[in-house]
Amino acid sequence: MNGRRALVLVVVAAAIAVYFATDAGRFLSLDFIRTQQAVLAGRVTASPFTTGAAFMLVYVAVTALSIPGAAVLTLAAGALFGLGWGLVLVSFASSVGATLAFLTSRFLLRDAMQAKFGDKLAAVNRGIDKEGAFYLFTLRLVPIFPFFVINLLMGLTSMKARTFYGVSQLGMLLGTAVYVNTGTELARITSLQGILSPGVLLSFAFLGILPLASRKIIDAFRARRVYARWAGNRPRRFDRNVVVIGAGSAGLVTSYIAAAVRAKVTLVERHRMGGDCLYTGCVPSKALIRSAKLLNHIARAKEFGIAEASARWDFAEVMERVQRVITTFEPHDSVARYSKLGVDCVQGTARIVTPWEVEITRADGTSQRLTTRNIVIATGARPLVPPIPGLAEVNPLTSDTVWNRRQLPRRLVVLGGGPIGCELAQCFARFGSTVTQVQRGTRLLPREDPDVSAVVQARFGSEGIRVLTGTTATRVVRENDGKFLLVETSEGAERIPFDEILCAVGRVANTTGFGLEELGIPAGRFVEVNEHLQTNYPNIYACGDVAGPFQFTHTAAHMAWYAAVNALFGALRKFRVDYRVVPWTTFTDPEVARVGLSEEEARAQNIPHDVHRYGIDDLDRAIADGEAHGFVKVLTKPGTDRILGATIVGEHAGDLLIEFVAAMKHGFGLDGILGTIHTYPTLAEANKYAAGAWKRTTETEGKLEVAGALHAWTRGESGFARVIGRAIALVVAPDRTPVYPPDSRAD
Numbered sequence: 001m002n003g004r005r006a007l008v009l010v011v012v013a014a015a016i017a018v019y020f021a022t023d024a025g026r027f028l029s030l031d032f033i034r035t036q037q038a039v040l041a042g043r044v045t046a047s048p049f050t051t052g053a054a055f056m057l058v059y060v061a062v063t064a065l066s067i068p069g070a071a072v073l074t075l076a077a078g079a080l081f082g083l084g085w086g087l088v089l090v091s092f093a094s095s096v097g098a099t100l101a102f103l104t105s106r107f108l109l110r111d112a113m114q115a116k117f118g119d120k121l122a123a124v125n126r127g128i129d130k131e132g133a134f135y136l137f138t139l140r141l142v143p144i145f146p147f148f149v150i151n152l153l154m155g156l157t158s159m160k161a162r163t164f165y166g167v168s169q170l171g172m173l174l175g176t177a178v179y180v181n182t183g184t185e186l187a188r189i190t191s192l193q194g195i196l197s198p199g200v201l202l203s204f205a206f207l208g209i210l211p212l213a214s215r216k217i218i219d220a221f222r223a224r225r226v227y228a229r230w231a232g233n234r235p236r237r238f239d240r241n242v243v244v245i246g247a248g249s250a251g252l253v254t255s256y257i258a259a260a261v262r263a264k265v266t267l268v269e270r271h272r273m274g275g276d277c278l279y280t281g282c283v284p285s286k287a288l289i290r291s292a293k294l295l296n297h298i299a300r301a302k303e304f305g306i307a308e309a310s311a312r313w314d315f316a317e318v319m320e321r322v323q324r325v326i327t328t329f330e331p332h333d334s335v336a337r338y339s340k341l342g343v344d345c346v347q348g349t350a351r352i353v354t355p356w357e358v359e360i361t362r363a364d365g366t367s368q369r370l371t372t373r374n375i376v377i378a379t380g381a382r383p384l385v386p387p388i389p390g391l392a393e394v395n396p397l398t399s400d401t402v403w404n405r406r407q408l409p410r411r412l413v414v415l416g417g418g419p420i421g422c423e424l425a426q427c428f429a430r431f432g433s434t435v436t437q438v439q440r441g442t443r444l445l446p447r448e449d450p451d452v453s454a455v456v457q458a459r460f461g462s463e464g465i466r467v468l469t470g471t472t473a474t475r476v477v478r479e480n481d482g483k484f485l486l487v488e489t490s491e492g493a494e495r496i497p498f499d500e501i502l503c504a505v506g507r508v509a510n511t512t513g514f515g516l517e518e519l520g521i522p523a524g525r526f527v528e529v530n531e532h533l534q535t536n537y538p539n540i541y542a543c544g545d546v547a548g549p550f551q552f553t554h555t556a557a558h559m560a561w562y563a564a565v566n567a568l569f570g571a572l573r574k575f576r577v578d579y580r581v582v583p584w585t586t587f588t589d590p591e592v593a594r595v596g597l598s599e600e601e602a603r604a605q606n607i608p609h610d611v612h613r614y615g616i617d618d619l620d621r622a623i624a625d626g627e628a629h630g631f632v633k634v635l636t637k638p639g640t641d642r643i644l645g646a647t648i649v650g651e652h653a654g655d656l657l658i659e660f661v662a663a664m665k666h667g668f669g670l671d672g673i674l675g676t677i678h679t680y681p682t683l684a685e686a687n688k689y690a691a692g693a694w695k696r697t698t699e700t701e702g703k704l705e706v707a708g709a710l711h712a713w714t715r716g717e718s719g720f721a722r723v724i725g726r727a728i729a730l731v732v733a734p735d736r737t738p739v740y741p742p743d744s745r746a747d
Contacts, residue, residue, distance in 0.1 A: 005108055012104060015065055028062065028069030044080050052081065056093040063097025064104065066148040070094065074176060078183025086180045087173075094176065095169040098151045102164050105155030113156050125158040132159045134222075137171045147172070226536050233354045240264050240372040242567050243358045245350040245514060248275020249553045250544025251378035252333060253560035259342035263568055266370060267343050268350040268360055274333035275380055276545075277553045279326060280400045285423055287325040289587055291318045292430040296463075296589065303626050315408040315431060322403060352515035355537045374539045374567035377527060378560070379514060381507040381545035386415070390476035394483055397502040399424070409433050409500035413485050415473060417444040419586040421504030422456065426588055429465045436466045436496050438487060443469055445586060448647065449598045455630060455649050456588055476501070509546045531576040533563045541567050552584055581665045585654030590630045593653035595661050596645030597635055609635045609644055610697065610742035612670075614690040616650045621681040627651040632690040634660070634670065641669030641694060652683055659687045670694045697742045 044051045055077065062069045074094075077086035136154065154164055227234070242258050244251045247269035258265035272279060294311075301309035331337060335345040348362040352375060361367045383398035385391065397405070399420050410433065414425040417439030429435040437444075437460070443453040444460070444467065460467055468489060475486040485496045511523035521535045522528040526548035533541045543563040544556035562577040583595040602609045612635075617628040630650025636642055646660035663673060674691035678684050712718045 008104065009108055012065065012108075015061075016067060028072050040076075040080055048081075048085075052085070052089055055080075056089055059090065059093035060097040060100065063094055063148070063151075064100035066101055066152065070097075070147070071179065074179040075183035078180035083177075083181050083184050086183065087177055090176050090180055091169065091173055094147075094172055095165055098147065098168050098172075099161060099165045101148065101151035102155040103161060105152040109152075110156050128157045128159050132157070133163050133167050136164065136167045223538050226538070227355065230354055233356070235356055235371040237371070238356065238373045239370045240266050240344075242266075242374040242376060242564070243268065243350070243370055243372040244376045244378055245352075245358070246275065246378035246380055246510075246544070246546070247273045247333070247345075248378060248380045248544060248556065249277050250380075250546075250556040250560045250563070251275070251376070252338070253557045254376050254378060254543065254564045255338065255343045256341060257561060257564035258568060259338075261568060262342075265343055266346055266358075266372075267338065268346050268348060268358070270347065270349045273335055273338070273345070274330065276400075278329055278333055280403060282553050283326055283329055284322045284403050285399075285420075285427075286587060287322045288318070288427050289423060289589075291321065292427040293589060296430050300626070316406040318431070319403065319406055350514060352519060352540070355519065355539060374541065376560075376563050376567060377514065377516075377535075377540065377542040377546055378544045378556075378563075379510040379546045381509045381551055383503060384506045384508045385503050386473075386505055388473050388476060390478070391501070391503075394476055394478065394501060397500055399504060402502060405500075409498075411497060411499045412436070413438060413496055413498040413501045414504060415501065416504035416506070417441060417446065417467075417469070418504060418506070419445070419584075419588075421502070422460075422586060422588050424502060424504060425465055426460065426463065429460075429463055435464075436468065436498070438471050438473055438485070438496075439467065439469045440472055441469065445592060447598075448586075448592060448594065449600050449633075451631075451633075452592055452647060452649055455590065456586075456592065459588075459590065507545065507551055509548070511546060532566045532570070532574045533559060533577055534566070538570075539567070550579070550582055550584070552582075555579075555582055558582075581661060583657055583661045585657065587654070590627075590650045591653035592647070592649050593657035594645070594647045595657055596643065596664055598645060598647060599633065599635060602635055602644065607644070608638050610638050610694075611635055612690060612693040612697065612742055614686055614693050616683075616686050619683065619686050619689070621683050621685065622651065624681065625651065625683075632656075632686050634690050634694065636670065636694060641671045641691075643669055646690075648686070650683075650686070656684055656687060659684065694742075 040051075055073075059070070059073050059077075062073060074090050077090045080086070081089060136150070136159070241263035242254075242265050244255045244258075244265060244267045247255075247267055251267060251269070252273070252275075255265050255267040269275075275281075277283060295313065297304075298309050298311045301307075335347075338345050346360055346362075348360045348367075351359045351361070353359050353369070355375075356373070357369055357371050358375060359367055359369045383400055385396060385398065396415075402424065408431055409428070412425075412428050412433040412435050414421050414428075414435060414437045417437060421437065421439075422444055425435050425437045443450060444457050445453045457467055457469075468487065470490050472488045473485055474488055477484050477486065482497050483499070483501075485498060485501060487494050487496060509523070509526045511527055516523050516527065519537065519540075521537065521540065527535060527542040527546050529535055529542050529547050533543050533547065535542055541563040543559035545551045547559065559577055562575050566574050581595060583593065585591055585593040597605075597607065597609070599609075599611055601607075611633060614632045616622045616630040616632065619628065622628040622630075627650065630648070630653070632650075633647045635644040635646070637644060643660060643664050646657065646664075648656050650656075659673060663669060670691040673687055674695055676688070678688045709718065
């Protein structure tokens with residue numbers, strides 16, 4: 001800390017210390033103002049400008065030092081100076097004091113905070129640069145946090161001081177007026193009955209409704225600003241309550257809910273009802289995984305006591321089975337079913353032409369334009385094909401197109417080590433392809449902990465999959481002897497021959513072609529939405545893969561509920577989408593399932609945690625099933641059974657995870673899981689034993705000494721006095737040394 005900062009810090013600390021040491025706070029109480037009201041009023045009458053200036057200096061000092069008393073001074077301003085003059089004094093004094101606190105916080109703390117939390121503050125500063133003034137105005141008008149907290153925190157951001165002052169002056173004006181007016185009414189109270197005077201009751205009532213009124217004002221102002229260019233285009237009547245664009249998981253659930261509450265809803269899909277999940281995602285991949293796993297079990301026949309087993313199979317027939325599974329699912333998501341539910345299903349391309357109009361163009365070229373109160377964008381995402389030179393010329397496979405194949409590629413290269421890449425790489429290897437998996441990062445499944453990645457990568461190696469991590473694909477070339485992927489590894493350049501190449505390096509949201517650009521709806525990696533899933537237009541929502549941040553079928557359905565309810569009933573109440581407990585599963589063998597924090601994330605975020613682990617190789621049912629591998633790992637808040645996150649690696653991990661999901665969602669911890677009867681022998685007992693690993697960490701040497709003394713007394717080997725003595729000693733000088741410490745704890 002340099003000399004100037006040290007000097008400012010000393011001055012501020014000294015001023016605050018003097019305030020508390022001299023009990024100066026007694027002069028900023030309503031009791032003092034009441035008892036001295038006549039004297040103070042006399043000074044105001046005798047010397048209004050001098051008294052007003054002194055009042056402003058006191059107010060500025062109190063606000064700048066962030067010490068208690070500003071609210072009382074605001075009431076006192078109304079009582080002593082009246083509404084008009086009191087409002088002027090407080091308005092300027094509070095804004096000047098707030099700006100001084102803002103500048104002090106910036107001078108003393110911003111550099112240190114930037115050095116320690118620069119990555120997190122960068123995102124905050126981007127938001128501040130974009131709409132910081134409006135955000136501050138919202139906080140001033142509807143004080144979610146106390147004003148002194150806002151002053152100090154804003155000083156850590158990139159907001160300009162003049163912007164802070166101007167917005168504070170304007171934003172605090174309405175609330176200040178209410179408080180000052182309340183002070184003028186309180187000054188007129190001469191008896192207990194006076195508290196019931198209409199003026200006082202009206203002021204307090206206005207204070208009570210201020211947050212709600214402010215929110216409505218802000219919403220109206222924001223809507224007026226965003227809809228300004230569409231003035232005169234808003235229909236007087238609407239054809240629909242909601243139009244949903246996209247019939248994947250998010251769109252189907254949104255339209256289902258709308259129809260269930262008797263709203264008039266149109267669902268527009270340009271391809272097939274059911275979206276990626278049904279045709280190119282969850283359903284076909286799990287059908288393929290099941291067939292591949294059966295082949296793997298047959299290959300492992302000797303492990304199960306079967307001397308010899310073999311299978312005759314045809315890849316084309318396997319893929320036809322995948323299509324039959326899809327066909328079985330299709331009625332669940334069909335036009336017939338949703339039409340019967342009351343949804344107007346239209347096949348065509350939708351384009352938003354105004355905030356309240358959607359134009360639908362059908363395959364035959366005909367079109368219709370619907371007016372609607374609300375629009376929900378649920379257009380999903382598509383596989384990303386990276387811009388690797390030469391890649392496009394070999395027609396790479398993706399998770400969208402791989403299902404059209406009927407011939408097994410002899411040599412397959414998989415680009416990407418995420419869930420999709422890992423699932424498909426293992427499937428094709430089990431069918432007999434020679435698979436090389438290329439991952440730019442240092443390990444497979446980079447969102448999971450390193451020990452999780454290690455288990456999956458070891459299994460892949462045992463099944464003949466060549467995994468190249470820390471490898472960059474640079475070019476695809478065609479030559480007379482075939483196709484080659486050129487890569488750079490830690491050991492140098494390499495040419496990998498292949499017959500087919502599969503891109504599984506991520507997915508990109510479908511944001512173009514729906515009129516978003518023309519309306520000015522921000523859409524980068526995802527369509528930008530707020531906590532209610534609204535875009536910058538309050539009546540246009542987005543949910544599912546197109547809105548992120550999670551691209552799972554189950555989160556798309558989860559988001560759809562919020563989009564539907566907020567669109568249809570938001571005028572009464574809006575709900576913030578809840579991402580606190582989001583589980584996911586990677587369906588490799590072994591499966592990987594997680595909810596909440598991973599160990600690596602907890603460390604990176606400096607979140608204190610204990611780690612409790614149970615190895616599934618010890619589980620009776622897993623041993624009997626020949627699947628004795630993997631583990632359950634649970635993170636808890638130190639000293640408690642509260643679950644921060646859970647990861648399961650093993651057979652049916654995705655099914656086992658739900659117990660931890662329920663615990664985190666509904667607020668019970670590992671003690672609740674441990675106290676629940678689990679059927680024997682089942683894989684679900686692994687969760688109980690993981691909870692038992694936590695329970696053992698609560699056993700301390702002190703507790704066991706007391707227990708040992710008690711048991712010695714019951715055997716007649718010692719007196720009861722020794723038991724009492726050990727118990728008293730445990731209370732006076734607790735020995736909390738754990739007998740079985742947790743695996744690790746963050747610093």
